[in-house]
């Protein structure tokens with residue numbers, strides 16, 4: 001599929017919509033009519049109902065943000081370590097425009113990607129935030145309205161955007177071969193300047209090496225070779241079972257790829273990469289063209305791309321890295337829903353993958369095909385999956401719930417331990433009594449420590465920051481956002497020592513406002529940043 005240069009589209013769009021608005025407004029005025037067609041609605045007003053798009057919801061407490069910020073020398077309580085040098089990036093969905101009434105109920109995952117950068121150096125921190133200038137953002141900016149209908153459903157789009165990338169770049173940031181990539185799993189990454197946050201490429205394909213139409217928000221960096229490994233699902237188009245998996249060298253040159261097929265099309269949000277293997281976890285948050293086209297009997301109209309189908313099994317697919325994918329083997333299991341890989345490794349032919357997940361759907365905003373959403377079954381735990389490839393007759397995978405007492409989501413690790421055996425994991429934990437806390441697991445002791453700020457502070461996902469180059473695994477800091485509902489959602493960014501989680505933050509960056517919504521964050525060492 002070829003894409004027109006986005007600038008052309010932007011010009012075409014702005015011209016067309018400008019003319020359209022003039023014509024329809026004129027006609028309305030001439031007829032004395034008060035009701036303008038949807039396409040000419042001039043208001044920018046988000047719905048007050050928090051369940052509706054842009055008005056709130058779990059991923060966006062406080063509603064749309066939309067303001068791009070620069071704050072030089074932020075206020076800091078405590079001490080930012082003098083030798084800490086790097087940028088902490090964060091990203092989340094921040095609706096650029098309200099949706100037309102018929103798509104008002106769309107899910108938060110469809111907001112435009114708003115990237116924040118905290119540049120920490122010499123004990124000071126400067127903050128900057130920008131929207132990713134995606135093809136979609138530029139088209140909507142020119143038209144001054146929403147043009148893309150529902151989450152990952154192009155059948156609901158304004159015809160004027162046909163051929164533009166739908167990617168919002170709203171899910172995760174990654175830094176490799178000098179490029180800051182902002183990613184959404186339905187599209188190729190968007191490249192940004194890591195210092196200015198200017199968008200430098202709104203459709204980054206690794207110089208054409210990305211052959212699929214999609215790219216995960218959770219690529220990995222090989223801890224030994226420094227290679228980049230990523231994949232894209234639904235890589236040949238909507239609801240296709242095709243997955244493109246590839247690696248790129250330190251310069252971004254694609255040096256391996258394979259095409260594989262999954263048992264059914266579903267959300268494959270993350271994947272596991274060890275030194276020897278690539279592992280895909282396929283769970284029943286599934287899609288098909290009837291759901292997308294809106295012809296499923298359960299719904300009237302198009303759906304938000306995925307629905308939970310409890311009749312489907314989960315599949316754990318393991319293939320050799322560097323091969324052609326023909327050795328891919330699928331192992332079957334009960335209908336769990338796992339989203340993020342905490343860590344993984346291969347020991348000979350034995351593959352271990354730790355993920356956070358629940359016994360059933362964890363995303364209540366996606367419809368369920370057969371039964372009501374059950375929050376108890378959605379509760380997430382750290383799950384350890386193992387398979388032994390030596391056993392040629394094995395058709396199932398082994399499951400262990402590692403820490404039955406700890407509930408949470410968004411698992412992370414010390415990112416320097418991608419692809420190799422690891423000892424420490426992190427989880428955004430939630431507890432009815434204690435509120436949100438950052439959990440740090442020591443798998444070798446099967447122990448857990450927590451950091452929390454009490455029930456008034458709501459914590460977002462944390463990112464691990466090494467104390468210095470060459471620091472031991474998980475020796476350093478956790479950084480992340482704390483929001484205070486009693487202060488209208490005003491945000492702090494806290495830095496906590498992983499050796500002293502119970503001692504409270506080493507430094508607290510007080511923002512004078514709340515921050516834009518966040519899904520994930522990523523740390524880039526200052527030595528890797530330009531300038």
Ligand code: V55
Pocket residue numbers: 093109110170171185269339519
């Ligand atoms: C996730 C988030 C997404 C998405 C799919 O956190 C999965 C999981 C912000 O968008 O499109």
Ligand code: FE
Pocket residue numbers: 171172217218269340520
């Ligand atoms: Fe994620």
